[in-house]
Amino acid sequence: MSDTNVKETAEKKSSPKDIKVNTVEPKGMGVKKKRIVGAIVKNTVLAILAVIWLIPILWLFVSAFNVDPGINYAHFFPSKGWTFNNFIQLFHANSAVMYVRWFLNTLLIAFFSCIISTVFVLMVSYAFSCCRFEGRKGLMSLSMVINMFPGVLSMIAIYFIMKTIGLTESHVGMVVVYSAGSGLGYLIVKGFMDTIPASMREAAKMEGASELTVFLKVILPLCKPIVVYQIISSFLVPWGDFVFAKLMLGHDVKNFTIAIGLYGMLSKENLPRYFSQFCAGGILISIPISILFIIMQKYYVEGVTSGSTKG
Amino acid sequence: MGKTGVKEAARVKEPKKRKLLSESAFIRYFRDIGTAVSKGDAAVKLSMIIMGAGYVARKQVIKGILVTLVEALYILLLVVWAIPNLSKFSTLGTVQLQMVFDPATGKNVVNDYDNSFLILIFSIVALVLLAVFVLYYIHNLKAVYKIQLRAEQGRHINTFKEDLKSMVGDKFHITLLTLPSLGVILMNVLPLFVLVAIAFTNYDQQHMPPNALLDWVGFDNFKTLFSRGGLTVSFGYAFGKIVSWTFLWAFLATFTCFIGGILLAQLINSQGVKFKKMWRTLFIVTIAVPQFVTLLLVRNFFREDGIVNTLAANSGLIDFLKNIGLVKSSMNAIPFLSGRSVGWAKFMIVMINIWVGVPYQMLIATGVLMNAPQDQVESARIDGANKWQIFWKITMPYILVVQGPALITDFVRNINNFNVIYLLTQDLYTTQDMAMANSNAKEVDLLVTWLFRLTNEYYNYKMASVIGIIVFLICVAFTLVSYARMMRGGREEDYQL
The missing domain is CATH 1.10.3720.10 (MetI-like)
Structure with missing residues (x-):
């Protein structure tokens, strides 16, 4: 793994100096033993934590294979037997469960709002971090203040505004709701851009690059890890949000996103009939997200370590 | 080394100066308007009415036409849409929704009622647009005057092509911020204003537009809360x-x-x-x-009847929690x-x-x-x-x-x-x-x-x-x-x- 490599080289670099000072270099068996004990303790703690974190996920998995469609109150593992049927049922659309349709709806909304949000956030971050213009600080503080106003509070107002424009009960409207105000979430990306030395931009400009070229060719490649973070987080929004979706998409089951669709499956009337299918559905949406995550994580680690050449 | 030294020195001086600077920036903003109006030549003065005139006079024809078009569009919007709504803003409408008999068709139809909520939203949109336009108008006036100064000093005036090029150069921040700002205005600023406005009305279950009219009630709702x-x-x-x-x-x-x-x-x-x-x-x-x-x-x-409680009951955890007082003895499950x-x-x-x-x-x-x-x-x-x-x-x-x-x-x-x-x-x-x-x-x-x-x-x-x-x-x-x-x-x- 590349991050351990970096650490090893860092240690190698430091070792000649250590010999001169001769304070922290491990000596003899005592230190070695201590290290082994430490490693055992650390790995055990991690194992315990991992178990705690995975128990609900495990429950999700085993419940998805439960023959009993309702929730199992007495046993952790299915008691009446295992089946794959819950997954198959999801693909047979009925009036209450239109899983495939919901999935595609959400995918579409997530795709477009993710692109728009990421572009907006990057644009705003670059402007605030790397451009110097009159009123920059004022504008930053202003957007901080506006960002403090939570969307949930103004959702009724947003609903009425969208209705006036005619974008309720439409997926375009959902994309607008999720991405239009995303420029305000610049803080994290800007914080990352702030750590990139200004000299890199200046060097590029000396060679005649325009701001646009600097943004696209110099800064963006260095920001890869944080861009990835931004993409993940904005892609996840439509999958997790149900408040706006519920409010905006009306009562037509066809239009639902996965979130409100699955939420409806756990209502009081549906819980005994659809709990196992809910679990199966929950696992299925996790699949594209986890695949994305694995790809992203690779970029994340790589990006961050390549970013170490910045300094 | 030299560079950091200078920077350090600047940082030491800064705190004292900052307040003065921000004040003078504020005053300067208005003084510049005055200068532009008083010292501007005929073209600049004409820009106060036809906004693109100052550009056309310095051979920036395309820019001039574009700016004037924006102005015309805005005035049209103001007359056709903004003024009718704003005129009802103070009362939030006076005509209640009713069914009236239409002699022409012989049926009952909805009268030409006022929808208080739409009046509220549209007025706020109109006010925001108005504010944006005023800022743009002032900016435009100053810009036109600046071009006049450049022309007088015989300095280069950007062609339209060069103007476009500067949008990815020293004015790149404008290019970057325009679209996100519009989105923020639509999704964050407008709803915020709408919400502030609603807090001063009587919008509740008894007063639901379009069936009922809204009224301004001042600080009554705040008093209720406290x-x-x-x-x-x-x-x-x-x-x-x-x-x-x-x-x-x-x-x-x-x-x-x-x-x-x-x-x-x-x-x-x-x-x-x-x-x-x-x-x-x-x-x-x-x-x-x-x-x-x-x-x-x-x-x-x-859940109280859920899997964790079942397991806790079977393993005696509930009894243990009852003994140490974390769960009341009257309860038969952990009230998670x-x-x-x-x-x-x-x-x-x-x-x-x-x-x-x-x-x-x-x-x-x-x-x-x-x-x-x-x-x-x-x-x-x-x-x-x-x-x-x-x-x-x-x-x-x-x-x-x-x-x-x-x-x-x-x-x-x-x-x-x-x-x-x-x-x-x-x-x-x-x-x-x-x-x-x-x-x-x-x-x-x-x-x-x-x-x-x-x-x-x-x-x-x-x-x-x-x-x-x-x-x-x-x-x-x-x-x-x-x-x-x-x-x-x-x-x-x-x-x-």
Whole structure:
């Protein structure tokens, strides 16, 4: 793994100096033993934590294979037997469960709002971090203040505004709701851009690059890890949000996103009939997200370590 | 070296100068308008009526035409749409919706009524547009005058092509910020204004447009919120309780997840831990399942008749908890989220939030830790600092500088953490406190979930708006104080050098 490599080289670099000072270099068996004990303790703690974190996920998995469609109150593992049927049922659309349709709806909304949000956030971050213009600080503080106003509070107002424009009960409207105000979430990306030395931009400009070229060719490649973070987080929004979706998409089951669709499956009337299918559905949406995550994580680690050449 | 010296010197002088500068910038803004009007030539003066004239006079024909078109479009909008709405803004409409007999068709039809809510929204949109236009108008006047000065001094005046080119050069920030700003105005600024306006009206279940007209009521709704007692609804009581829990929750949720994430990242990164990637992936698996799925799942996991209680009963855990007094002896199950014990519910919510939030923070902290400047750590190690000292004196300050803004955002996001609270408690938690129930509130409610219930279930828009404004003010105050402290002395450039 590349991050351990970096650490090893860092240690190698430091070792000649250590010999001169001769304070922290491990000596003899005592230190070695201590290290082994430490490693055992650390790995055990991690194992315990991992178990705690995975128990609900495990429950999700085993419940998805439960023959009993309702929730199992007495046993952790299915008691009446295992089946794959819950997954198959999801693909047979009925009036209450239109899983495939919901999935595609959400995918579409997530795709477009993710692109728009990421572009907006990057644009705003670059402007605030790397451009110097009159009123920059004022504008930053202003957007901080506006960002403090939570969307949930103004959702009724947003609903009425969208209705006036005619974008309720439409997926375009959902994309607008999720991405239009995303420029305000610049803080994290800007914080990352702030750590990139200004000299890199200046060097590029000396060679005649325009701001646009600097943004696209110099800064963006260095920001890869944080861009990835931004993409993940904005892609996840439509999958997790149900408040706006519920409010905006009306009562037509066809239009639902996965979130409100699955939420409806756990209502009081549906819980005994659809709990196992809910679990199966929950696992299925996790699949594209986890695949994305694995790809992203690779970029994340790589990006961050390549970013170490910045300094 | 020389450069940093100069920068240092500038930084020392800055604090005294700053206030003066900002004042003079404010005054200068208006003085420049005066100068442009008084010293501008005929073309500039003509620009006060036909905005593009000043450009056309200096051979910037395309720009001139474009600017004039914008002006014409705006005036058209003003006359056709904005003025009719704004004229009704002070009364919010006077004609109630009625069915009137239409002699021509012989049927009852809806009269030409005033929709108070549309008047409200449209007026606000019109006012925002008006403000934008005034700013643009002033900017345009100054720009035209500047071009006149350039022409007089015989300096180069940009062609349209060069103007376009500067949009990716020294005016790049305008190109970058335009679209995001429009989005923010649509999604954040307008709703905010609409909400502030509603707080001063009587918009509730008895007054629902278009069937009823709205009226301005001044500060009446604010008085209702802060009043104690009252015959049926005591908002003041519920408000106090919910505010204190909101803050406690926001603090606990932010703090535990932040520290937990860093510790977990450090633990996985530390020497002697094998299979780092596997551990990381195991925790990230929990993020892969969408938050609302896990929350709905966990809430069923901890039901009073749920699986955890069954297992706890079978293993004797409930009896043990009864013995040490954590569960009342009258109960036959642990009241995790049911509302029979407020303490348990609050504890569970915080714990579940840790479960949900720590993997995210771990992921972020891992990235930040890898980026930490290694040379400082090295020199500290050479000087004989131990791991704890390095962590607290070098790594933590670095994390705080990089993560500081995110931490504030997290705190504010937790004040408004709708999902966790709503999904864990809606339809499950029932309050035992009649006074809370009278105000449609629960002990575990945050201000936002209370507000949501008021709007979504009780259509009490006026009170919800008042609460919204108060939440907003709290968040703004908190953010500005901490943000100003963090940004003082231009620390954002410390790591850019």
